[in-house]
Structure formats: structure tokens, C-alpha cells
Amino acid sequence: xxxxxxxxxxxxxxxxxxxxxxxxxxxxxxxxxxxxxxxxxxxxxxxxxxxxxxxxxxxxxxxxxxxxxxxxxxxxxxxxxxxxxxxxxxxxxxxxxxxxxxxxxxxxxxxxxxxxxxxxxxxxxxxxxxxxxxxxxxxxxxxxxxxxxxxxxxxxxxxxxxxxxxxxxxxxxxxxxxxxxxxxxxxxxxxxxxxxxxxxxxxxxxxxxxxxxxxxxxxxxxxxxxxxxxxxxxxxxxxxxxxxxxxxxxxxxxxxxxx
Amino acid sequence: xxxxxxxxxxxxxxxxxxxxxxxxxxxxxxxxxxxxxxxxxxxxxxxxxxxxxxxxxxxxxxxxxxxxxxxxxxxxxxxxxxxxxxxxxxxxxxxxxxxxxxxxxxxxxxxxxxxxxxxxxxxxxxxxxxxxxxxxxxxxxxxxxxxxxxxxxxxx
Numbered sequence: 001x002x003x004x005x006x007x008x009x010x011x012x013x014x015x016x017x018x019x020x021x022x023x024x025x026x027x028x029x030x031x032x033x034x035x036x037x038x039x040x041x042x043x044x045x046x047x048x049x050x051x052x053x054x055x056x057x058x059x060x061x062x063x064x065x066x067x068x069x070x071x072x073x074x075x076x077x078x079x080x081x082x083x084x085x086x087x088x089x090x091x092x093x094x095x096x097x098x099x100x101x102x103x104x105x106x107x108x109x110x111x112x113x114x115x116x117x118x119x120x121x122x123x124x125x126x127x128x129x130x131x132x133x134x135x136x137x138x139x140x141x142x143x144x145x146x147x148x149x150x151x152x153x154x155x156x157x158x159x160x161x162x163x164x165x166x167x168x169x170x171x172x173x174x175x176x177x178x179x180x181x182x183x184x185x186x187x188x189x190x191x192x193x194x195x196x197x198x199x200x201x202x203x204x205x206x207x208x209x210x211x212x213x214x215x216x217x218x219x220x221x222x223x224x225x226x227x228x229x230x231x232x233x234x235x236x237x238x239x240x241x242x243x244x245x246x247x248x249x250x251x252x253x254x255x256x257x258x259x
Numbered sequence: 260x261x262x263x264x265x266x267x268x269x270x271x272x273x274x275x276x277x278x279x280x281x282x283x284x285x286x287x288x289x290x291x292x293x294x295x296x297x298x299x300x301x302x303x304x305x306x307x308x309x310x311x312x313x314x315x316x317x318x319x320x321x322x323x324x325x326x327x328x329x330x331x332x333x334x335x336x337x338x339x340x341x342x343x344x345x346x347x348x349x350x351x352x353x354x355x356x357x358x359x360x361x362x363x364x365x366x367x368x369x370x371x372x373x374x375x376x377x378x379x380x381x382x383x384x385x386x387x388x389x390x391x392x393x394x395x396x397x398x399x400x401x402x403x404x405x406x407x408x409x410x411x412x413x414x415x
Contacts, residue, residue, distance in 0.1 A: 057345070057348070058325065058327065058343070058345055058350050059324065059325035059345050082350065083348075083349070083350055084325075084345040084346070084347075084348045084349045084350045085348035085349075086348070110319065110412070110413075112319040112320060112321075112351075113320065113321060113346055113347035113348060113349035113351070114319075114321060114347055116349070117347065117348070139347060139348050151348050152348050152349070153347075153348055153349035153350070154349060154350045154351075155349055155350070155351040155352065156340070156352045157297055157338075157340075157352060157354060183324065
């Protein structure tokens with residue numbers, strides 16, 4: 001069966017799906033479905049979400065991570081995703097890149113969080129080569145000491161996903177919806193969001209970043225473009241995704257706990 | 260001594276390359292347990308199986324910050340996922356070594372997920388299952404087989 005995924009050059013096949021403005025919840029649902037029900041390798045690139053959304057990791061507690069009152073007043077959706085990791089507010093300025101792989105097609109990487117994280121940082125070090133001081137710092141992508149990319153993963157028995165939200169740009173006022181998390185990396189040094197993050201747009205254009213990412217993926221895989229519509233229609237309708245929008249009632253209840 | 264210095268060099272090189280080298284050379288094993296190739300252990304007592312993840316697994320996963328537990332009464336099947344652990348920004352599936360019904364879950368893990376790291380074979384147990392097919396235990400590895408399995412995986 002594995003030979004089905006191997007292209008003539010000896011590299012495993014990877015389907016590249018490029019999209020723009022797809023709602024982040026829909027993207028997460030498709031990604032979990034591809035992780036759980038497909039046996040192909042995928043690179044999903046969404047060049048900006050349609051509107052602001054807060055996305056927490058699987059164990060995220062809104063009372064600890066989100067300024068609930070303004071979030072409710074401004075109707076900002078809060079999503080709990082299926083992968084681990086921290087909280088981010090995403091919008092049209094965020095570029096999402098996700099790699100969904102069979103563990104046997106990336107055979108030199110043990111299917112555990114840190115080896116996958118290292119693998120991804122080596123891929124992106126090629127993307128940013130000659131552009132900026134790119135590093136993986138405590139599981140974040142940074143230029144110097146400023147974060148511009150947040151990572152999250154999910155690992156199943158035979159497959160894994162590594163996805164990243166790249167802050168190509170962000171609305172300064174949107175950062176005020178997020179609290180300083182209890183579980184923050186050491187290098188953050190209690191800096192507030194605006195002192196901690198930096199926009200990628202100061203270093204690279206959107207299109208250049210996306211094309212360089214596809215080139216870097218092409219060094220490891222034999223890449224083929226796939227239309228988003230084809231992925232959507234082939235997604236397994238019987239699959240129940242676990243990423244979900246939190247209800248206003250849940251947020252209000254969390255707010256009561258927080259006060 | 261030579262081994263220590265070569266390990267130091269490897270660590271420095273990995274640090275320069277920013278590659279993780281966290282794993283201890285030898286993980287702890289418990290002789291009387293049974294092991295799955297997805298790194299869960301099962302302690303079999305009659306028709307009951309207590310299940311957790313191995314020392315090798317917790318060491319490779321890193322600090323566990325959250326454990327997603329199933330509900331009591333959930334049916335689990337051999338080789339399929341019943342929950343997840345979160346560590347280093349990742350959720351990792353936990354698969355059941357045997358089939359049956361969940362009769363108890365370790366609620367302590369809700370407030371102390373780090374028990375999975377600190378005490379993987381005792382206080383960090385995850386679920387207890389009433390087995391529906393005790394023959395499945397025969398397909399699991401004993402400690403010696405599992406030790407070799409881990410060595411091969413790390414050498415890979």
C-alpha cells in the first residue's frame with residue numbers, strides 16, 4: 001500500500017492545497033478529517049482567515065486565556081481546536097500552514113512532539129534563509145526574540161499533523177482580547193502581547209513566503225496541487241470533528257468562575 | 260568516560276543544530292506488565308486490565324500538561340484510541356492494549372497530569388478496563404520483547 005504514496009523520484013507524494021479566506025473552524029475540521037481518515041500526505045495553506053477568531057488548544061480554559069467580557073461584547077468567536085498548544089487570535093493577516101504526514105513517509109523523524117517540531121523548524125529555516133534570524137525558541141517560531149509563528153500538533157498511531165499560525169500581520173487592538181497565559185515560555189519574560197510578537201510582513205511578502213514554503217516542501221516530497229473544492233467534497237461526511245465553537249453560555253460561565 | 264564525552268559532543272552538536280536530545284538511554288520497565296507497540300502497558304488481574312503509558316513513551320512525549328480521559332462505561336477496542344495526552348504543544352492518542360468496557364478512570368490526572376511523567380506505572384495509570392476478550396493479551400509483548408522493541412525504535 002505504501003508504494004501508492006511514492007512518486008517516481010523516490011520521494012513520497014504530498015498534496016498541496018492552497019486556499020484563501022477559509023473560516024478557521026472549517027479548516028480545522030477538514031484537517032482533522034484528513035489526519036484521521038486519509039492515508040495521503042497533505043500541505044494545507046490558508047492565506048488568511050475570513051474574520052477574527054480566537055483559537056485555543058485542546059486544554060485551553062477561556063477564563064485563564066481570554067478577556068471574556070470584551071470578547072462577548074464584540075462577538076468574537078472562541079474555538080477549541082483538536083490539537084495542543086496555546087491561544088491565538090487569527091484574522092485576514094494570519095497565514096496558516098499545516099503538514100499532515102504518514103509517519104513512515106518521514107521515516108527519519110520519530111512520531112513524538114519534539115522531533116516533529118525540529119523537523120518543521122529545519123523546513124522553515126530554509127524558507128527564511130537569508131531573510132531573517134529565524135529560530136525555533138521554546139516551540140515558537142521567532143525572529144530574534146519576537147514570536148511570529150505559533151505551533152500545534154496532533155499525533156495518531158500512524159500519522160501526525162503539525163500546523164502553524166504565522167502572524168504575517170495583526171490588528172493591534174485584537175491582541176487585547178488575550179490574557180497573558182499562565183503557561184508562558186521563559187523567553188517571553190512576562191512581555192505583553194505587543195512586546196512579544198512581531199509581524200512577518202516586515203521581512204517577507206505573503207506570496208514569497210507561500211512559494212518558498214512550497215519549494216521547501218518540494219525538497220522532501222514530490223508535491224502536487226489539489227483544489228480545495230476537491231478536498232472539501234471528498235472529506236468523509238461521517239467523520240465527527242472535535243474542534244468546536246464555544247457557546248456564549250460556556251463563555252459566560254467561565255467568566256463567572258474568573259470573577 | 261569516553262562514552263560520557265561522546266554523549267557531550269552529541270549533545271553540543273544537537274544543540275548547535277537545535278535538534279532535541281532529551282531521551283534517557285534506558286527507560287524503566289516493569290516485569291509483569293504487558294506492552295503494546297504503541298507504548299501503552301496493561302496490568303492484567305483476572306478479567307481486569309489497568310492501562311497507562313510506558314516510561315519510554317512519557318520520556319519521549321515530554322511534560323504532560325493535560326490528559327483527555329474517556330467516560331466510565333465507554334467501550335474500547337484493542338489498538339484503537341480512547342483518549343489523549345497533551346505535551347509540548349501536541350496531543351498524542353492513547354490506544355487501548357485490550358478490548359472491553361472502561362470501569363474506572365484516574366480522576367487524579369485532571370488536576371495532576373504530571374503523574375503520567377512522574378509515576379507512569381503506578382499513580383499515573385489512566386483507565387481500568389473490564390476485558391471482553393482475554394485472549395487479546397497473548398498478542399501483547401512481555402517486558403523483554405518490549406525493551407528490544409524500544410531499542411530498535413530509538414536506533415531507527
